[in-house]
Amino acid sequence: MEITELFFIFLGAAVFVFYGGKLLLFSRMLFPKRWFPLPKSFFRSMGEWAVVTGASEGIGRAYAVALAERGMNVVIMSRTKATLDQVAEEIGEKTGQRVKVIVADFSKDDDFGEIELQLKDLSIGVLVNNVGVLPTFIPCKFLDSEELDMTITRVINCNVKTMLKMCRIVLPGMENRRKGLIVNLSSGIASIPFPLYTLYAASKVFVERFSRGLQAEYEDKGILIQAVVPFGVSTRLSGYQQTNIVTLSSEEFVRSSLQYLRAGDKTHGSVCHMILGCFLESIPLKLLHSECMLERIQNYVKRKTTQESASSENDDQLCCEAV
Known part of the structure; x- marks a missing residue:
């Protein structure tokens, strides 16, 4: 068996063990009462x-x-x-x-x-x-x-x-x-x-x-x-x-x-x-930190905040009327 082939076999095994271990650790988080009583x-x-x-x-x-x-x-x-x-x-x-x-x-x-x-x-x-x-x-x-x-x-x-x-x-x-x-x-x-x-x-x-x-x-x-x-x-x-x-x-x-x-x-x-x-x-940081993404985040939060503020004002009015 050639050295190159052996290298890729060991590399594949290492990747399998690494991600297998991560999967095992993740599975423990699904059952905290059992694993962390x-x-x-x-x-x-x-x-x-x-x-x-x-x-x-x-x-x-x-x-x-x-x-x-x-x-x-x-x-x-x-x-x-x-x-x-x-x-x-x-x-x-x-x-x-x-x-x-x-x-x-x-x-x-x-x-x-x-x-x-x-x-x-x-x-x-x-x-x-x-x-x-x-x-x-x-x-x-x-x-x-x-x-x-x-x-x-x-x-x-x-x-x-x-x-x-x-x-x-x-x-x-x-x-x-x-x-x-x-x-x-x-x-x-x-x-x-x-x-x-x-x-x-x-x-x-x-x-x-x-x-x-x-x-x-x-x-x-x-x-x-x-x-x-x-x-x-x-x-x-x-x-x-x-x-x-x-x-x-x-x-x-x-x-x-x-x-x-x-x-x-x-x-x-x-x-x-x-x-x-x-x-x-x-997610690649270049994508998250792009100017386009930052503008989208700002606009989304501003729009959501405006909507929730309007809803809150309506709720306050209803509460006052109920009182």
């Missing part, structure tokens, strides 16, 4: 309290409710006290768990010393870094952003600094107890260089890389740290898009993502988002 006592075994930032609505609120339903007391953090108090009351009535409210505007240079003081005596087993800000729902180039300097500060403070500070506050206690769970919310658009949302996408790349690096540092301490990288979830951040097979409600997404906590240091949180991520990464 969590005992009923999993969350309570981590500690008595869970801390969730950006918990007044959307994904953060859904995480707070889900963790309380699993037997944890929760600390909910956001900037609007009235909303937090309402959420706290709802969680308490629904689950019977204790809820602590901490008011903080993470877009500003808050004093994290006060937050640390309020968390000092709590046995924190779970931290969910969810708070984040999208500069604008309408896609635009970096220099076209309104109040650019202020926008840069808000995005860095909310999406990057808060995650770092909260990890710095909570991680020592977890290290001492040799157990704990940290979930950091990134974004699917961080999967590739994403024009028109450049600042937001870059901040979420930081979240993902920091989380995975931190997991490598503290895995041997019994601490589980995971970057969750969702695509479409119907929240205020995404303009309350209509839910469908790809765009999930906050509750659906959180329920799904909690099944993948043992699936690795990075997860899309759901099968449909994982498939979407694989598809997006397979």
Whole structure:
């Protein structure tokens, strides 16, 4: 047998093994309860309290409710006290768990010393870094952003600094107890260089890389740290898009993502988002970054936003009439 023929045989075998392994890994994601089972006592075994930032609505609120339903007391953090108090009351009535409210505007240079003081005596087993800000729902180039300097500060403070500070506050206690769970919310658009949302996408790349690096540092301490990288979830951040097979409600997404906590240091949180991520990464960047494609994206989002705004106004009018 000639050397050339042997080369192609080995090459074919290597390709088969490589993609066969990928297919096997993918198949595991279809059955998370079987491959990544969590005992009923999993969350309570981590500690008595869970801390969730950006918990007044959307994904953060859904995480707070889900963790309380699993037997944890929760600390909910956001900037609007009235909303937090309402959420706290709802969680308490629904689950019977204790809820602590901490008011903080993470877009500003808050004093994290006060937050640390309020968390000092709590046995924190779970931290969910969810708070984040999208500069604008309408896609635009970096220099076209309104109040650019202020926008840069808000995005860095909310999406990057808060995650770092909260990890710095909570991680020592977890290290001492040799157990704990940290979930950091990134974004699917961080999967590739994403024009028109450049600042937001870059901040979420930081979240993902920091989380995975931190997991490598503290895995041997019994601490589980995971970057969750969702695509479409119907929240205020995404303009309350209509839910469908790809765009999930906050509750659906959180329920799904909690099944993948043992699936690795990075997860899309759901099968449909994982498939979407694989598809997006397979598209040539030259095609995605072409001027024609960028214009199409801008026009589509603008048209969709206009339609949803008109629908929202009509709904508001109907609500007023009903009242």
